[in-house]
Amino acid sequence: MIILLLAAAGALGAVLRLTADHYLPGRGILVANALGSLVAGLATGLLAGAALEFWVTGVAGALTTFSTVSASTARDALSGRLAAAVGSWAAHLSTGLLAVGLGLALGIGWS
Secondary structure, eight states: OHHHHHHHHHHHHHHHHHHHHHHSTTTHHHHHHHHHHHHHHHHHHHOOHHHHIIIIIIIIHHHOOHHHHHHHHHHHHHTTOHHHHHHHHHHHHHHHHHHHHHHHHHHHHHO
């Protein structure tokens, strides 16, 4: 049963990421990564067991994307746009850490 729930959660996260990327071109993946990190932080602060797995592994795991950011950064670096590559990595990392920290603080505060 947990496999089916994770599949549904992953589908939800993937659709949210695609939607963000479609409607926010150039910023959608950053928004998706930040939102996924916020969800992961909230869930970690509030939940346990299967509910935690659903939200963190399923929804947040599919919503966030390390591979897309890595590929985009590599393209920038290989094209000589080193500042863009470093800036992109810095933006994704700092935004994700801030979002997960905020989510944890809110989740722990509400529990």
